[in-house]
Amino acid sequence: xxxxxxxxxxxxxxxxxxxxxxxxxxxxxxxxxxxxxxxxxxxxxxxxxxxxxxxxxxxxxxxxxxxxxxxxxxxxxxxxxxxxxxxxxxxxxxxxxxxxxxxxxxxxxxxxxxxxxxxxxxxxxxxxxxxxxxxxxxxxxxxxxxxxxxxxxxxxxxxxxxxxxxxxxxxxxxxxxxxxxxxxxxxxxxxxxxxxxxxxxxxxxxxxxxxxxxxxxxxx
Ligand code: CTP
Ligand code: MG
Numbered sequence: 001x002x003x004x005x006x007x008x009x010x011x012x013x014x015x016x017x018x019x020x021x022x023x024x025x026x027x028x029x030x031x032x033x034x035x036x037x038x039x040x041x042x043x044x045x046x047x048x049x050x051x052x053x054x055x056x057x058x059x060x061x062x063x064x065x066x067x068x069x070x071x072x073x074x075x076x077x078x079x080x081x082x083x084x085x086x087x088x089x090x091x092x093x094x095x096x097x098x099x100x101x102x103x104x105x106x107x108x109x110x111x112x113x114x115x116x117x118x119x120x121x122x123x124x125x126x127x128x129x130x131x132x133x134x135x136x137x138x139x140x141x142x143x144x145x146x147x148x149x150x151x152x153x154x155x156x157x158x159x160x161x162x163x164x165x166x167x168x169x170x171x172x173x174x175x176x177x178x179x180x181x182x183x184x185x186x187x188x189x190x191x192x193x194x195x196x197x198x199x200x201x202x203x204x205x206x207x208x209x210x211x212x213x214x215x216x217x218x219x220x
Pocket of ligand 2: 011
């Protein structure tokens, strides 16, 4: 079964606050985009990669990741994934993997694909939540302490049968979601979990980039 990975890389990186879209920020020797795409190919379980980038970064992306197909993303992440799906051709299995997770280890990518090959139609890598989590009201007053044992932090790549992902996106034409499995859940699909990895951390802020620099130096 052909595996295509879609790499959303069309965000602006507002919270990181540099003067270049986040996927094009360099971590040591390579951009986040190059690291994410190279990591997917290096896993050995991905046949093809489609990256979605801002319209003015198409040429740059083609230089950086010549093995990938490059398409224009959209205003929201959901729009970018939609654009990627339209370019996914007849892939049977689809991974969606944020460029913002450049240090994702190969075994984690393999676990997601193995669960799909084992019959799951939607798979997400997760980690336990270390902090105590509370729900608060609009004034910041605590309403409840959520049972941490039931919670998981969710990473990417998330994996889907092409049918399940296409159906979930078709069922929610105008909806936004922070992750793709959320749309599958809304469409009534079953989402299974596999162990994530702290190295698959998402770079959102300048602090995250500092941590990632240290980790990248260790593995350089
Ligand atoms: N993304 C995308 N298209 C968008 C928005 C986000 O492809 N319209 C991608 C980002 O490039 C990133 C991933 O989705 O790889 C996760 O999004 P996020 O971490 O929020 O990145 P940005 O949207 O770039 O950052 P910010 O929200 O701080 O602007
Ligand atoms: Mg964003």
